[in-house]
Amino acid sequence: MTASPPPALPDERLVTGAARLAVRYQGLFSPETVQRLIVDSYERLAEHAHVRTHLVVLAEHLAAERLEALVHVKGAPxxxxxxxxxxxxxxxxxxxxxxxxxxxxxxxxxxxxxxxxxxxxxxxxxxxxxxxxxxxxxxxxxxxxxxxxxxxxxxxxxxxxxxxxxxxxxxxxxxxxxxxxxxxxxxxxxxxxxxxxxxxxxxxxxxxxxx
Missing domain, CATH: 3.40.50.2300 (Response regulator)
Incomplete structure (x- = not known):
């Protein structure tokens, strides 16, 4: 079965962060998985944000923490x-x-x-x-x-x-x-x-x- 495409980026500036994370976790997660996670992180943070100035940076930080947690879960908790x-x-x-x-x-x-x-x-x-x-x-x-x-x-x-x-x-x-x-x-x-x-x-x- 063909994998579904990653969701559209809610902010085009997320492209840079997604690319950085894809390189960091190359061989562990596909670029599509990384993009889904950074989009989800952005949307979760946006739910509670009145000012969105730093959301792109924070979304990358949150996505990185979630990816690191997944690495641990996939390994040996x-x-x-x-x-x-x-x-x-x-x-x-x-x-x-x-x-x-x-x-x-x-x-x-x-x-x-x-x-x-x-x-x-x-x-x-x-x-x-x-x-x-x-x-x-x-x-x-x-x-x-x-x-x-x-x-x-x-x-x-x-x-x-x-x-x-x-x-x-x-x-x-x-x-x-x-x-x-x-x-x-x-x-x-x-x-x-x-x-x-x-x-x-x-x-x-x-x-x-x-x-």
Whole structure:
């Protein structure tokens, strides 16, 4: 049966990003598969975007993360560095802080990602502030939709206030950290949330081999 053609690009500037990803994953995924994924990533991000200035760049970043997750799923999940996925409702506060803190403290020994069941348009501004205060920087962070690939690739899925909206994949370890939502909270409260998340991360790192 003839494969269906890839969907039309919603923005012609996606051609460049799709070409870059096709070269990077040559031999693993066809250019048509890459194009479908970058179009889907663009459309998912566009659903929640009021300003579309950076959507092309963000779509390429999201598509690359999804392709990398697929590589892991096609290989041997559970082998190599542990992969941790943080999920909250908007991927604008708690899960962003948790991902940044774990990536900083694990120093390359953990593959970290985050996503939201209903992603916001931007990361909460105070999140960057309180992270910078403890020497953690996440300049490229942006809210991402939760996709099947990243859930399937994760060894540990940590939910943070998103209820039961996260898909369950057999064989994965699931944790729930009931942390308050920093949206609209004053700086002292956001700092307290950061410190609470960091305490959870200490426990998580103690449970992971080689970290």
């Amino acid at each position: 559970g082998v190599g560095l542990p992969r941790v996925l943080f999920v909250c409702s908007h991927n604008a506060g708690r899960s962003q802080m948790a991902a940044a803190l774990l990536a900083h403290r694990a120093a390359g020994h953990v593959v970290v990602s985050s996503a939201g069941t209903h992603p916001a348009e931007t990361v909460e501004p105070l999140v960057a502030l309180v992270l910078t205060e403890v020497g953690v920087h996440a300049p490229d962070a942006f809210p991402k939709p939760l996709t099947d690939e990243v859930v399937q690739a994760a060894d540990i899925v940590i939910t943070m206030g998103c209820g039961d909206a996260c898909a369950i994949v057999p064989g994965r370890r699931y944790l729930d950290w009931p942390v308050a939502d920093p949206e609209g909270a004053p700086v002292p409260v956001v700092r307290k949330i950061r410190d609470e998340i960091d305490a959870h991360i200490t426990e998580l790192l103690d449970s992971l081999p080689g970290t």
